[in-house]
Amino acid sequence: MHVPDGFIDAPVSAATGVVAAAAIAVSLRGARRELDERTAPLAGLVAAFIFAVQMLNFPVAAGTSGHLLGGALAAILVGPYTGVLCVSVVLLMQGILFADGGLTALGVNITDMAITTTVVAYAVFRALVKILPRTRRSITAASFLAALLSVPAAALVFTLLYSLGGTTDVSLTKVATAMIGVHVLIGIGEAAITALTVGAVIAVRPDLVYGARGLEQRLKLRVNGELVDAQAPLAPVTPRASRRKLWLTGLAASLLLAGFVSFYASSNPDGLEKVAADQGIDRQTKEHASADSPLADYGVRDVDDARLSGGLAGVIGVGVTVVAGTGVFWAVRKRRSTSQVA
Incomplete structure (x- = not known):
């Protein structure tokens, strides 16, 4: 759902840029409360993992594909404020290095893919865990x-933004119907990836899952010959896997997905691209400012072998994203520690 330059006019793009900047400023402050010495490295890894999985377009309908947006996954694993920052780092790396998502539309993409998905997903998630x-x-x-609902919510927000600043005269009803319809299907894939990833982390280190903090599971204790309910922390007292092992495993998985599995991803246009072509909202699309980047379109310039070119681009993207993300989150964590000392 990366919006290119030219879909949304300058005033609305500028307004979403202000919204995105404000949200990032708020998220930087909020992330100080969410991050600690355990989760700061994990947050950088989550950003890299989202980058990798976004390269894996999966078919959802005839001639259409979808990919992970990542807001729900990031919010549940590392917290909503940190989640906004994770997805924003990914969008920034994609826009600058890979010409994916317009630079003038960066505010639109952050508002839609980082803020909307994270806020909606975490609100739904918290509501559900209270009643389940x-x-x-x-x-x-x-x-x-939570992940399932976050994707059509992002499609709805895009439609609203397009109604305010769309650069072509098309039927908004048709755009809304097409966008929400196809992104409900994409949401199923998003939900499956999110649930599988969260479940995998919970299986080995539930204490590192932000959305699982403070939750308890019922146990039965025998007291005077009778079974009674007892409350025990969800996280084990002795972790079954070290943070380093989890981080290395996650990084290896990200590199494998981006460097090898991505070659087999669907080549069909994603939901937004398909709707844009069908409804004619892409007539004013502008060439990306980073179109001449050596990594544009997720390939390495002058490397003729498509498999090798795409794989190298994916590996470079994961590496750059994990370094940038980890750097940001360690800086936020350090700022928190400094503030506490002061």
């Missing part, structure tokens, strides 16, 4: 539903 049984399965189920 307090178990690990409930967290996974809540992750699925």
Whole structure:
């Protein structure tokens, strides 16, 4: 759902840029409360993982594909404020290095793909975990539903922005119907990826899942010969896997997905591209400012072999994103520590 330059006019693009800048400023302050020595490295890894999985377009309908947006996954794993920053880092790297998502539309993309998905997903997630049984399965189920709803919500926000600043005269009813319809299908893929990833992390280190903090699971204790309910922390007292091992495993998975599996991703246009072509909202699309980047379109310039070119671009993208993301989150964490000392 990366919006290119030319879809939205300058005034609305500038306004969303202000919204995005304000949200990032608020998220930087909020992330100080969410990040600690355990989760700061994980946040950088989450950004890199989202970058990698976004390269894996999956088919959702005839001639249409979709990919992970990542807001729900980031919010549940590392917190909503940090989640906004994770997705924003990914969008920035994609726009500058890979010519994916317009630079003048960066505010639109952050507002739509980072802020909307994260806020909607985390609100739904928190509402669900309050009413569902307090178990690990409930967290996974809540992750699925939160991610599922976040994608059509982002499609709706794009439609609203297009109604305010669209550069072509098209039927907004048709745009809204097409956008929400196809992104409901994409949301199913988003939900599956999010639930599987959250479930995998919970299985080895539930204490590192932000959305699982403070939750408890019911245990039965035998007291005077009778079974009674007891409350036990969801996270184990002794972790079954070290943070380093989890980080290295996650990084290896990200590199594998971006460097190898991405070659087999669907080549069909994603939901926004398909709707834009069908409804004619792409008539004013402008050439990307980074179109001459050596990594534009997720390939390495002068590398003729498509598999090698795409794989190298994916590996470079994961590396740059994990370094940039980890740097940002360690700086936020350090600022928190400095503030506490002061």
